[in-house]
Amino acid sequence: MPIYLDCNATTPVEPAVAKLAARFLEQDYGNPASPIHDYGLFARAAVEHARAQIARVVEARPDEVIFTSGATEANNLAILGLAQSALAEGKRHVITTAIEHKAVLEPFEALERLGFEVEILPAGADGRFDPHQLAAALRPDTALVSTMQVNNETGSVQPLAEVANVLAQHPAWWHVDAAQGFGKELEQLRQKRIDLLSISGHKIYAPKGVGALIARKRAANLPPLQPLMFGGGQEQGLRPGTLPVPLIVGLGDAAKLALREHAQRQERCRAFRVQVLAALARLGAIQNGAEAHCLPHVINVSIPGIPSDQAIHALKEVIAISSTSACTSHTRTPSHVLAAMGVSFEQAESSLRLSWCHLTPAVDWERVIDILQQLRQA
Amino acid sequence: MNTLFKELEEATLEQYIHGELPQWLADPVLEVARNPQQYAEKEYQVEMLLAQVLEYDVYAEAGCCKWAYDHEDIKRTLRWLNEAQKGSKGA
Numbered sequence: 125m126p127i128y129l130d131c132n133a134t135t136p137v138e139p140a141v142a143k144l145a146a147r148f149l150e151q152d153y154g155n156p157a158s159p160i161h162d163y164g165l166f167a168r169a170a171v172e173h174a175r176a177q178i179a180r181v182v183e184a185r186p187d188e189v190i191f192t193s194g195a196t197e198a199n200n201l202a203i204l205g206l207a208q209s210a211l212a213e214g215k216r217h218v219i220t221t222a223i224e225h226k227a228v229l230e231p232f233e234a235l236e237r238l239g240f241e242v243e244i245l246p247a248g249a250d251g252r253f254d255p256h257q258l259a260a261a262l263r264p265d266t267a268l269v270s271t272m273q274v275n276n277e278t279g280s281v282q283p284l285a286e287v288a289n290v291l292a293q294h295p296a297w298w299h300v301d302a303a304q305g306f307g308k309e310l311e312q313l314r315q316k317r318i319d320l321l322s323i324s325g326h327k328i329y330a331p332k333g334v335g336a337l338i339a340r341k342r343a344a345n346l347p348p349l350q351p352l353m354f355g356g357g358q359e360q361g362l363r364p365g366t367l368p369v370p371l372i373v374g375l376g377d378a379a380k381l382a383l384r385e386h387a388q389r390q391e392r393c394r395a396f397r398v399q400v401l402a403a404l405a406r407l408g409a410i411q412n413g414a415e416a417h418c419l420p421h422v423i424n425v426s427i428p429g430i431p432s433d434q435a436i437h438a439l440k441e442v443i444a445i446s447s448t449s450a451c452t453s454h455t456r457t458p459s460h461v462l463a464a465m466g467v468s469f470e471q472a473e474s475s476l477r478l479s480w481c482h483l484t485p486a487v488d489w490e491r492v493i494d495i496l497q498q499l500r501q502a
Numbered sequence: 503m504n505t506l507f508k509e510l511e512e513a514t515l516e517q518y519i520h521g522e523l524p525q526w527l528a529d530p531v532l533e534v535a536r537n538p539q540q541y542a543e544k545e546y547q548v549e550m551l552l553a554q555v556l557e558y559d560v561y562a563e564a565g566c567c568k569w570a571y572d573h574e575d576i577k578r579t580l581r582w583l584n585e586a587q588k589g590s591k592g593a
Contacts, residue, residue, distance in 0.1 A: 144546060147546075162578075162581070162582070162585070165578055166578070166582050169550065169575065169578060169579065169582070170550075173549075173550045173553065176553060377546075380549075
């Protein structure tokens, strides 16, 4: 099997997390909504323990953690869930950025259909939006600002501390899609001005199918979210449905490990990055996004003269990587993120995303270089 | 692993001597903390027990929402640990 270098798409499950999740599939399989016997009581205790483990990572309160099926659902709940209260207050202006994931951009399109005025901030060549442009865009009727923490395609860490300053005196709700940074860049998400945070389990070595919306209280009240689904009172009435205890326990344990092993994981990723950068330099690769703002486990590059789909195919026996150009054979539409950064169509078409983790084994970089050099000469 | 049990012992003594953890609850928790070999395979529940002891509060359920752990939580985790110990629900 090739070495997996697509950890921004999904991470492997940490073995200890998988073992714990399996235990809640096979043995402690109670329903936390049935705390009338030990099976239900233990399941409820496990869910509450996970809630506390997750809250600890961002210095939130456990009762501010609302479990969802993943970051996409959390984003939808945050963005669409605030629409009703915004309309009731007569606020119809909302702001996001051009480099957001579709799980944010498409709910914003839904807001537009509801009558909201959507303003989309551009990004620079460094892969980041400009907080000054946010300051200029804010209006008294701005109801919501949604900005990601780390871009999924480039790994660029966004200027959240500056956004917090911009929003310090403005009442707009601030949502941060932290799917790619939760548990990896710790300090930013502890910023108390952030009202809503979306996180995903399968980006931090937990199973797929679980995530959370962390909704920080203002003056002891949760943001005025309305549920998007109905049929039960779980998760404070905001997300009905039987809680998937094995997945939630897995997410909690993964959050615990992200905190406990943060320094070691970062160190391993940085050491791996040195090898990646050295190999890519020999190929004349151009980095998309500024290295200074990039998390250590991911890089987006364009390799001149080598279309990304050909590179991915040629390397498939050695490393498993992805293209961020999002090209399809019939549309040839480049990545909206790279386009927003001003990357040319040609450069976007040769872009590759390599993303690794602390579990990634060594790669034969000489072989990678040979294959790509032969491809370029062909 | 040993660090976890040491932390549990220290936290329990702290809450017993300087906090409000009653002796009838501190004793069985210390029993767990001082027998790491017996509970070596139960790291998950021991971690949960540690969190509950660290955030123990007699009035955890008294407000509009639960914001700490009370004696019922600790009793339940001890029961869980010992059920698993007996093998009836496995590890």
